[in-house]
Amino acid sequence: MDWLPVGFSLAILVTWYVVVTWHDVPEFILPSPVKVIEELIGSWDLLLEHTLVTISEAFLGLFISIVLGTAIGFAMGYFETFRRMVYPLFVMTQTVPLFVLAPLFILWFGFGILPKIVVVFMVCFFPIAVTFAQGLVQSDSGMDDLLSVMGATRWKIFRISRIPQALPHLFSGLKIAATYGIVGAVLAEWVGAQKGLGVFMTRAMKSFRTGVLFADVLIIVLLSMLLYKAVEWVERIVCRNITNGGKIT
Amino acid sequence: MEQIVAENVSKYYTVPPEKGGRNHERLQVLTNVSFRVERNEFVSILGPSGCGKSTLLRMLAGLDRDYEGTIRMEDVDLKKNRVPVCYMLQKDHLLPWRTLMENVLLPAEIEGADLKKEAEAVRPMLREFGLEEFENYRPHALSGGMRQRAALLRTYRMRGDIMLLDEPFGALDEITRMQMQDWLLDVWGKHRKTVVFVTHNIEEAILLSDRVLVMSPRPGTIVKDIRIDFQRPRNRDMLLGSQFLGYKKDILASLG
Numbered sequence A: 001m002d003w004l005p006v007g008f009s010l011a012i013l014v015t016w017y018v019v020v021t022w023h024d025v026p027e028f029i030l031p032s033p034v035k036v037i038e039e040l041i042g043s044w045d046l047l048l049e050h051t052l053v054t055i056s057e058a059f060l061g062l063f064i065s066i067v068l069g070t071a072i073g074f075a076m077g078y079f080e081t082f083r084r085m086v087y088p089l090f091v092m093t094q095t096v097p098l099f100v101l102a103p104l105f106i107l108w109f110g111f112g113i114l115p116k117i118v119v120v121f122m123v124c125f126f127p128i129a130v131t132f133a134q135g136l137v138q139s140d141s142g143m144d145d146l147l148s149v150m151g152a153t154r155w156k157i158f159r160i161s162r163i164p165q166a167l168p169h170l171f172s173g174l175k176i177a178a179t180y181g182i183v184g185a186v187l188a189e190w191v192g193a194q195k196g197l198g199v200f201m202t203r204a205m206k207s208f209r210t211g212v213l214f215a216d217v218l219i220i221v222l223l224s225m226l227l228y229k230a231v232e233w234v235e236r237i238v239c240r241n242i243t244n245g246g247k248i249t
Numbered sequence B: 001m002e003q004i005v006a007e008n009v010s011k012y013y014t015v016p017p018e019k020g021g022r023n024h025e026r027l028q029v030l031t032n033v034s035f036r037v038e039r040n041e042f043v044s045i046l047g048p049s050g051c052g053k054s055t056l057l058r059m060l061a062g063l064d065r066d067y068e069g070t071i072r073m074e075d076v077d078l079k080k081n082r083v084p085v086c087y088m089l090q091k092d093h094l095l096p097w098r099t100l101m102e103n104v105l106l107p108a109e110i111e112g113a114d115l116k117k118e119a120e121a122v123r124p125m126l127r128e129f130g131l132e133e134f135e136n137y138r139p140h141a142l143s144g145g146m147r148q149r150a151a152l153l154r155t156y157r158m159r160g161d162i163m164l165l166d167e168p169f170g171a172l173d174e175i176t177r178m179q180m181q182d183w184l185l186d187v188w189g190k191h192r193k194t195v196v197f198v199t200h201n202i203e204e205a206i207l208l209s210d211r212v213l214v215m216s217p218r219p220g221t222i223v224k225d226i227r228i229d230f231q232r233p234r235n236r237d238m239l240l241g242s243q244f245l246g247y248k249k250d251i252l253a254s255l256g
């Protein structure tokens, strides 16, 4: 554990607290960190209800992104023609602003969970597919030659050497996806939803309950960090021998 | 009888504009390369860097069929069919996530052979290759020399009677390289195979080979075929005698 960022964050919190109480800043402009925690505890039941909705949207979207992202990333790495065909299209989907797409998705898919999942997918699919494909095409021609002389087919070359070697790349994409999953769902909820942290956020904002708004954001941050850490943990197990290759006894 | 016969082999690379070539420029790498290698002979190909040695070896390995002339190996035309060979490069190419044994089993695994049997056959060889206690180590935990020996053992376990070695010791420090040469002489003395050994190190070529083929700078061709008449088993003391100096002079003269 690196204590430097922890200490630094604590220092910021303390400064924040001191400034807010010293200058008597009104709560609707900037609540103190203590107030935020109070709101978090006070509105816990309500917050939890909204959180669960957002989590299920984000998880479903992430799950589909991981499955399809890995599959299509693999196809892009394996079939050059396919990569040339779809890659520019994927890049284009990333350049269209999401606040344009999100209302459209509601128009097409209704007010239910589907448009939220689609938004999460739009955000998370790309980094997964692209990093995996990049890892797969990055090849050591000597290694390919060697395996080929041993009689390996293209598929075997991928199975034996290229896929394992691409896993660290894939995980860097998964970490990016994990960071954006929750935020993607929140963004989709802004545009139109009955429940979720995004909805709750807009309501808090409209009624100037800034303390609750901050509590809402705090949950989003914590959830995103937790997801990131979870992916990192899986990465450490899966890529242990690929990246550092310690000896086993 | 000759096991490898190369006749008038020429090779051009077409360098595409995005790789710095002018439009449709053809770079000639080899010109009229002809040589023969007998069964169980140890032949070195010696030449300056960039003269086309690796290109030639890739052709012998069946990896490149885009050339002029013919290469026959075990009476098979390499443009039409493949002949199984053992192939090794300067980099060890050990897979870091596999143990030493799993790396050595790779050729058998790709062929779909019985891995238990193969492991039984490999174990006694681990001792010969100085890797006895390291069967379950991963490459990162091994020294450079050990990794190169592991790579050579894996090369030995490939199916084929011909070994194609492309500067296998080129990345090692001088002292490790000398140890590897001594040790290759020893191993090769016991399990004879035909060897084509690419190097740009003159001493190494003379010490190891029955014949040294000297190549010109690009476009490469064979300018001299020198028979090395040292007795086997060989040792490093031969590098101090006048006969060695004679060979070296000969080679230096033909390198120009």
Ligand SMILES: Nc1ncnc2c1ncn2[C@@H]1O[C@H](COP(=O)(O)OP(=O)(O)O)[C@@H](O)[C@H]1O
Residues within 6 Å of the ligand: B013, B014, B015, B027, B029, B047, B048, B049, B050, B051, B052, B053, B054, B055, B056, B218
């Ligand atoms: N795939 C390739 N495309 C174009 N030029 C190549 C390619 N491979 C090698 N060359 C060129 O061919 C020449 C010979 O290369 P190589 O056979 O690797 O030489 P050596 O092994 O003797 O150092 C070099 O000038 C190199 O730049």
Ligand SMILES: [Mg+2]
Residues within 6 Å of the ligand: B053, B054, B166
């Ligand atoms: Mg070379």
